[in-house]
Amino acid sequence: MKVAVIQSSYVPWRGYFDIIDDVDLFVYYDDVQYTRNDWRNRNKIKTTNGTTWLTVSVKDVALSQKIFETELNYATKWNEVHIQQIHNWYKKAPFYALYFDELAELLTQKEQTISMLNKKLTGWLMQKLFINTKIMCSSEFKLEGTKTQRLVDLLTKVSATNYLSGPSARDYMDESFFRESGIGLEYKAYDYAAYPQIYGDFIGEVSVLDLLFNAGPDAREFMKSRTPSLVVL
Numbered sequence: 180m181k182v183a184v185i186q187s188s189y190v191p192w193r194g195y196f197d198i199i200d201d202v203d204l205f206v207y208y209d210d211v212q213y214t215r216n217d218w219r220n221r222n223k224i225k226t227t228n229g230t231t232w233l234t235v236s237v238k239d240v241a242l243s244q245k246i247f248e249t250e251l252n253y254a255t256k257w258n259e260v261h262i263q264q265i266h267n268w269y270k271k272a273p274f275y276a277l278y279f280d281e282l283a284e285l286l287t288q289k290e291q292t293i294s295m296l297n298k299k300l301t302g303w304l305m306q307k308l309f310i311n312t313k314i315m316c317s318s319e320f321k322l323e324g325t326k327t328q329r330l331v332d333l334l335t336k337v338s339a340t341n342y343l344s345g346p347s348a349r350d351y352m353d354e355s356f357f358r359e360s361g362i363g364l365e366y367k368a369y370d371y372a373a374y375p376q377i378y379g380d381f382i383g384e385v386s387v388l389d390l391l392f393n394a395g396p397d398a399r400e401f402m403k404s405r406t407p408s409l410v411v412l
Contacts, residue, residue: 186207190222190304199310205313220293247316253289269388273393274393298314308398315337341362346367346368
């Protein structure tokens, strides 16, 4: 069974969903430290002036606070701002009407934590991208070890035979733990075709919302990497 383990992100980019689609089980790594001003609570959308951030407000956190413990701060009305920004910048996109009302309704509903929000929105986006991968959370398990050892412990507990990682992890991954455990290891290749996009030159490093609003039901054609994953074990 091929497994991927990644921290949740706010309306992630298409590579995130490509990884989910490539595995049998996707695990949110939600019992690790929350990092401020990271992909956990923000992402980019395209505008006439390049890109702009959509940032979710969270309550003040301690350095040791975990992702699944991090509560949202609705006093700033960030969700209303995001709904308006998405409307302003995508109302002229060809498939705006197909997705906007549902997305706005989801953002209107108030979740308690960033994990709950991200999982809800990612689940909705998976449906629109026709992804049926099974989902779990690392907080469901009592994990041992640190860094790579802890990850391999999680993979062992879910009976993984192969692990699919993002490419940047190779800089710090201790591959010896995978060799010792007999779990295969491969790194995802992020190589994507451009798709029709409003507002000038193509920008690929934005939320998958951009892909949906611009490509609609054909979004999956632009979601899959053109280069196979790098198998190392």
